[in-house]
Amino acid sequence: xxxxxxxxxxxxxAADPVQPMLxxxxxxxxxxxxxxxxxxxxxPVAQWSRLFVRQLLVADAVCAVLAxxxxxxxxxxxxxxxxxxxxxxxxxxxxxGWIVCLHAVGGYDVRHISTGAGEYQRxxxxxxxxxxxxxxxxxxxxxxxxxxxxxxxxxxxAVLMVTAxxxxxQAVHARRRNGRWTSAILAVGTSESVRHLVEVLxxxxxxGLVVVAACVEDAAVGxxxxxxxxxxxxxxxxxxxxxxxxxDIVAVAGAGLGPxxxxxxxxxxxxxxxxxxxxPGLTEVAxxxxxVSPVEGLPLMWVDQPQFTGVRRIVKRGLDLVGAALxxxxxxxxxxxxxxxVMLTSxxxxxxxxxxxxxxxxxxxxYKFRSxxxxxxxxxxxxxxxxxxxxxxxxxxxxxxxxxxxxxxxxRFSLDELPQLFNVIGGSMSLVGPRPPLPGEVERYHPxxxxxxxxxxxxxxxxxxxxxxxxxxxxxxRLDLYYVENWSLALDLAIIARTVWAVIRARGAY
Numbered sequence: 391x392x393x394x395x396x397x398x399x400x401x402x403x404a405a406d407p408v409q410p411m412l413x414x415x416x417x418x419x420x421x422x423x424x425x426x427x428x429x430x431x432x433x434p435v436a437q438w439s440r441l442f443v444r445q446l447l448v449a450d451a452v453c454a455v456l457a458x459x460x461x462x463x464x465x466x467x468x469x470x471x472x473x474x475x476x477x478x479x480x481x482x483x484x485x486x487g488w489i490v491c492l493h494a495v496g497g498y499d500v501r502h503i504s505t506g507a508g509e510y511q512r513x514x515x516x517x518x519x520x521x522x523x524x525x526x527x528x529x530x531x532x533x534x535x536x537x538x539x540x541x542x543x544x545x546x547x548a549v550l551m552v553t554a555x556x557x558x559x560q561a562v563h564a565r566r567r568n569g570r571w572t573s574a575i576l577a578v579g580t581s582e583s584v585r586h587l588v589e590v591l592x593x594x595x596x597x598g599l600v601v602v603a604a605c606v607e608d609a610a611v612g613x614x615x616x617x618x619x620x621x622x623x624x625x626x627x628x629x630x631x632x633x634x635x636x637x638d639i640v641a642v643a644g645a646g647l648g649p650x651x652x653x654x655x656x657x658x659x660x661x662x663x664x665x666x667x668x669x670p671g672l673t674e675v676a677x678x679x680x681x682v683s684p685v686e687g688l689p690l691m692w693v694d695q696p697q698f699t700g701v702r703r704i705v706k707r708g709l710d711l712v713g714a715a716l717x718x719x720x721x722x723x724x725x726x727x728x729x730x731x732v733m734l735t736s737x738x739x740x741x742x743x744x745x746x747x748x749x750x751x752x753x754x755x756x757y758k759f760r761s762x763x764x765x766x767x768x769x770x771x772x773x774x775x776x777x778x779x780x781x782x783x784x785x786x787x788x789x790x791x792x793x794x795x796x797x798x799x800x801x802r803f804s805l806d807e808l809p810q811l812f813n814v815i816g817g818s819m820s821l822v823g824p825r826p827p828l829p830g831e832v833e834r835y836h837p838x839x840x841x842x843x844x845x846x847x848x849x850x851x852x853x854x855x856x857x858x859x860x861x862x863x864x865x866x867x868r869l870d871l872y873y874v875e876n877w878s879l880a881l882d883l884a885i886i887a888r889t890v891w892a893v894i895r896a897r898g899a900y
Contacts, residue, residue, distance in 0.1 A: 438571045439500040442562070446498060447489065449554040454485040457547030461539040480535060484543060487523065491516035501665075507884065509559070510552050517548040563596040572598040573638040577669075578605045578628045578655070581615045583644030587669050588616030603635055625651060629658035643669045705879060710821050713886075714814040725808060728759055728800065736794045738764035741809055746826040749846045754818035756826055757809035761797025762790075804893050810849050822882040823848025824870035842870045845877060855888040 458481035466477075495512045496502050502509060521544050528535050565571040575591075577584040584604045591599050601619050605628040609621045623631050625647060632640050640659060642652055652668075659666050670691065682689050718725075729740035742760040745753055763769075769792055793801065800806040813819040819826065826847035832840075852869040853861055861869070873881070 453550035461542035579643035766792040820846040
């Protein structure tokens with residue numbers, strides 16, 4: 391069997407009408423390779439990952455030392471006695487134990503770093519594990535450790551570590567947006583599955599995963615299955631091409647290869663230092679709904695059905711009532727002032743009522759502060775050709791002439807939507823959910839978009855905190871459907887927290 395000699399590709403070399411070829415030791419041509427298959431490398435993945443882990447280790451150790459120092463001063467002040475030596479020992483043990491616990495829960499695994507909330511959850515899990523170990527050890531050995539000391543150290547340390555990782559994450563994201571600290575991927579599968587993988591990964595450049603080439607059997611070498619993603623061979627040459635291109639990851643997209651070829655690909659990658667990942671076609675389903683369990687060596691992926699009833703829904707309703715009532719009480723003087731300003735600066739009532747579609751397609755009357763002139767609905771027909779929304783379902787204009795000066799300010803900071811708190815209390819809306827659509831919009835929905843109506847519409851949601859009106863229609867639908875498929879109380883609280891920052895930035899509000 392002819393052995394393929396691996397060779398690292400060079401990026402963006404001078405244009406040449408002749409494609410480079412993989413060659414065998416005897417000089418025989420093995421496989422043509424398309425050009426520009428690997429972006430200009432910054433720091434090699436192994437080097438930047440080691441540097442990243444070292445930075446996290448130092449940051450976590452500093453946070454643990456600060457927490458133990460603060461715990462000492464809060465409990466003992468500036469006194470210096472025999473207890474100093476013992477608590478210095480406790481501080482060293484707790485710092486080392488924290489690092490060990492973080493490592494045990496995957497806190498230093500680069501696959502889990504800088505992506506999703508799981509990174510912060512691992513910090514909290516490691517903190518709880520360490521607190522449990524310390525408590526059990528102190529009980530069994532009868533070692534006396536001041537409870538005030540521990541009550542300060544663990545929460546303060548956890549907060550410091552989460553904060554440190556947040557800033558480290560921002561630095562990593564900045565590098566990845568500039569094309570550095572990324573992992574190059576060779577995608578294997580069908581043209582459709584690879585194209586879908588490229589599309590999904592391109593939505594989040596901060597993840598640092600870049601598809602640079604593909605091996606498929608339903609396209610010719612040199613064709614592109616995504617933007618700047620050329621086909622460099624068929625599936626049988628995937629392992630050789632991975633070595634030739636110097637990629638970091640081989641991703642099997644979809645499930646069209648069959649178990650034998652996937653197993654053989656995994657064997658071929660053994661000892662190369664390259665990871666193989668499976669990218670099933672199932673998207674927009676979050677981790678809590680997905681469980682993997684092996685049966686006779688076959689990993690089965692269980693996907694739970696989305697839950698729209700039960701205790702969680704009752705708790706969500708309670709959160710809506712308490713949250714909306716609290717905001718109304720605190721903001722009532724401000725609401726009165728805004729209402730008076732709206733009435734004094736333009737003709738008409740302060741509140742605007744519109745018919746919207748709610749849960750299960752039931753119509754309801756949504757309340758807002760009027761941000762347009764009183765004849766806005768009649769003038770819409772004259773402006774319909776100036777619609778700036780992709781997809782044509784929504785009507786958006788950055789400089790809509792129907793919006794009043796006061797209304798422009800209210801829209802910029804989403805203050806016009808505060809009266810919807812009454813809808814939340816009434817039960818027709820929720821604090822968090824998909825955008826409440828107009829009946830005319832629902833009539834133009836594609837069948838799958840109707841899933842947005844399985845839950846109550848919300849005052850805020852994923853699309854509001856992800857770009858608001860700057861998003862395309864398809865992106866807004868994708869985010870709303872993701873929320874419907876994966877809604878939970880934790881997700882609601884995260885969206886509410888992000889809403890505050892989105893309102894302050896006022897990006898995409900018009």
